[in-house]
Amino acid sequence: MLLFIAIALMSFAVQWRFKSKFKQYSEIPLMSGLTGAEVAQRMLNDHGIVDVQVTSGEGQLSDHYNPSTKVINLSPEVYAGRSVAAAAVAAHECGHAVQHAKAYSWLQFRSAVVPVVNVASQLVQWGLMIGAMLLMFSGNPIVLAIGVIGLAVLTIFSFITLPVEFDASRRALAWLQTNKGIMQAQVENEQAKDALWWAAMTYVVAALGSLAQLLYWAMILFSGSRRN
Numbered sequence: 038m039l040l041f042i043a044i045a046l047m048s049f050a051v052q053w054r055f056k057s058k059f060k061q062y063s064e065i066p067l068m069s070g071l072t073g074a075e076v077a078q079r080m081l082n083d084h085g086i087v088d089v090q091v092t093s094g095e096g097q098l099s100d101h102y103n104p105s106t107k108v109i110n111l112s113p114e115v116y117a118g119r120s121v122a123a124a125a126v127a128a129h130e131c132g133h134a135v136q137h138a139k140a141y142s143w144l145q146f147r148s149a150v151v152p153v154v155n156v157a158s159q160l161v162q163w164g165l166m167i168g169a170m171l172l173m174f175s176g177n178p179i180v181l182a183i184g185v186i187g188l189a190v191l192t193i194f195s196f197i198t199l200p201v202e203f204d205a206s207r208r209a210l211a212w213l214q215t216n217k218g219i220m221q222a223q224v225e226n227e228q229a230k231d232a233l234w235w236a237a238m239t240y241v242v243a244a245l246g247s248l249a250q251l252l253y254w255a256m257i258l259f260s261g262s263r264r265n
Contacts, residue, residue, distance in 0.1 A: 041249040048242040055235040059098065062122035062232050063114065068221040073115040073123035076219060080131040080212055089134045093117070100126050102133035104148050109134060124220065125229035128213055129236070132205030143200045154194045160187030165254055172258070181258050185251070192251045195244040202240050206233040 071079075077091045089107045093116035094100075102109050109130045115123045136144040164184020171177045210230055213220050220226050 041246075041253055044242065044246045044249045048239075048246050051235070051238045051242045055239050056098075058232050058235045059122050059126075062125070062228050063118060063120045065121045065225075065228065067119050067121055067124050067219075068225065069219055070119055071124065071219065073111055073118050073127035076124045077109055077111065077127040077131050079216070079219065080128055080209075081134060083212065083216070084131075084135050084138065086134055086138050091116075100130050102130045102137070104133075104137050104144070107134070107137070121220070121225050121228045122232055124213070124225075125209065125232045126236075128209035128219075128229075129205050129233055131212075132208035133201070135208050136201070136205060141201075141204065143197065143204065147194070147197050147201055150190075150194060150197070153190060157187040157190035157194075160184055161191060169257060178258055181254070185254050185258050188247070188251050188254060192244070192247040195240075195247045198240055199237075199244060202237050206237055209233065 074091050074093070081087075081089055081091070089102075089109060091109045091111065093113055094110040095113070097112055097114065099112045100110065100115055109127075111127060111130065115126045117123075133144065135141075160183055164180055164187055168178070168181025168184045171179075172181050210226070210233065213229055214226050220229065
C-alpha cells in the first residue's frame with residue numbers, strides 16, 4: 038500500500054509537471070511560425086510517407102496516431118498552434134507514423150496485442166472487485182485470479198508502450214534538430230526535448246502504477262488463498 042501511494046503521488050507530480058511544461062512552451066512562439074499541422078506534414082513528407090492523414094480532433098492533449106486508419110489526430114491547440122510545444126507534440130506523433138512505415142518491431146508487437154488488452158480490460162473491470170468479494174465470503178479465488186491475470190496483461194502492455202513512446206520522441210527530436218527551418222534556434226530544440234521528456238515520464242509512472250496495483254491485488258489473492 039505504501040508503494041502504491043508513493044507511485045500515485047509521483048504520478049500526480051509528473052502529470053502536473055508535464056502540464057505546466059506544456060503550458061509554458063505553448064506560450065513560446067516558434068520562430069519559424071509553422072503550425073503543428075504544418076510541422077507534421079513536413080515530417081511526413083521528409084520521410085516519404087504519403088498515406089497518412091493529419092487531422093484536428095477534440096480535447097486537450099488528446100494527440101495520437103492510429104496505425105489502423107493511418108491518421109494523426111492532433112488536439113486543436115497543437116494542430117493550429119505555432120508554439121514550441123505544438124511542434125514537439127506534432128513531431129512526436131509523426132514519429133509513430135514513421136515507426137509504422139518502417140515496421141518498428143515494438144510498435145508492431147504493441148498493435149498485435151491490442152485485442153488481447155481489450156479483453157483483459159474487461160476482465161479487470163469485473164474480476165477484481167467481484168473476485169475479492171467471492172474470495173472473502175466463499176473462499177473461491179478463481180474469479181479474482183482471472184482479474185489478476187487481466188491486470189498482469191495490462192501491466193505488460195504498459196511496459197511495452199515505453200520503448201514505443203521513447204523511440205517516437207527520439208525520431209521527432211532527431212528530425213527537428215536536422216531541419217533548421219523548423220526550429221531555428223538551439224534553445225527551441227532544448228525546450229522541445231524537455232517537453233517530450235516529461236511527456237514520456239507520464240508513461241513511465243503509469244507503468245509503475247500498474248505494476249504496483251498488480252502487486253497489491255496479487256498479494257490479496259495469495260494471502261486469501263492461503264487462508265482458505
